Amino acid sequence: MxxxxxxxxxxxxxxxxxVNFLKRLIIFPDAxxxxxxxxxxxxxxxxxxxxxxxxxxxxxxxxxxxxxxxxxxxxxxxxxxxxxxxxxxxxxxxxxxxxxxxxxxxxxxxxxxxxxxxxxxxxxxxxxxxxxxxxDSASGEWRKAPEGFAIQPLHHFAGVTTFLVRLDPGAILTRMIHPHGEEAVVLAGACKDDEGSYAKGSWIRDPGGHPQSLISPGGCTLFVKTGHIAAAAAEAAQPVAG
The missing domain is CATH 2.60.120.10 (Jelly Rolls)
Structure with a gap:
């Protein structure tokens, strides 16, 4: 190597x-x-x-x-x-x-x-x-909810959960963001919330613990990981030995 x-x-x-994991962060790869x-x-x-x-x-x-x-x-x-x-x-x-x-x-x-x-x-x-x-998520099982979205689980270990979320066109997903934070990538389509709009490829990292209404007028698919941001914040805040 x-x-x-x-x-x-x-x-x-x-x-x-x-490394400020206590602050919401959005990155748009095209920009x-x-x-x-x-x-x-x-x-x-x-x-x-x-x-x-x-x-x-x-x-x-x-x-x-x-x-x-x-x-x-x-x-x-x-x-x-x-x-x-x-x-x-x-x-x-x-x-x-x-x-x-x-x-x-x-x-x-x-x-x-x-x-x-x-x-x-x-x-x-x-x-x-x-x-x-x-x-292979293309052939994975989706768990549908009556509110107009579906979830495909990918992994869970030690309180950290990874999954896909698919919102139908016009769906509104109202929820409480995980108290230990989450991050998401927009894989397809687009969505928006009270703080902005997110096109395909957008990355969102949120410290969590607050309500959110996620809206997708045309439908979208998200990669989501929850429960790990608080631990990352604590580790990043530790002094570096040297």
Missing amino acids: SRSFKPVLEKTQKTSVN ATWTPSPQKGVERLTLDLFGDERVKTTYFARFAPGSALPRHVHDGGEEIFVMEGGFQDENGSHGAGEYLRDPRGSTHTPTSAEGCLLFVKLGCFAPGDEERVKI
Whole structure:
């Protein structure tokens, strides 16, 4: 593994990005600056990053057709949702709509013949969470609710839940955001709430504990993760040893 690739992974890292987890944060990828990686054709948009001995980070990764990353290890585990296109590694081919969890210590060599857009979280696995997960959400089971939305569960461990939400056109989802916070990515369509409008690709991180009415005039699908922001806030606030 090349030295220049290490900052992308979970090695010692003093830099922090968007670590005020007590504040609601919205990032629109079309309006943000993407950073090229040392590997030609691969770009990254960091959403948050913190940690010392083991980095925890959330980002979008964009692979041009034919691009690849060298083999690397994920000391703290890796969580991926394939938003567009697809990639290949030692575990097979992973197309749009696939959800992956590779536990701590896992390695792979991702390549993308067609190009892809990924939502990635590194270093997010709790102790004891060692199961490898691979779910094709395109063929997954949706649990419908009479209010005009449906949920597809993806993962749950130690109070942290990951799932997809699909809102029908015109649906209004009124709820209390998880008291320990949530983050969401708009995978398809668009939605809005009292604080703004969110097109496809938008990333929302909310500290939680307040009511929200989410409206989707044309319908939308969201990737949602709840119950983890409060712990991240506490960890990010710890002084860095050095």
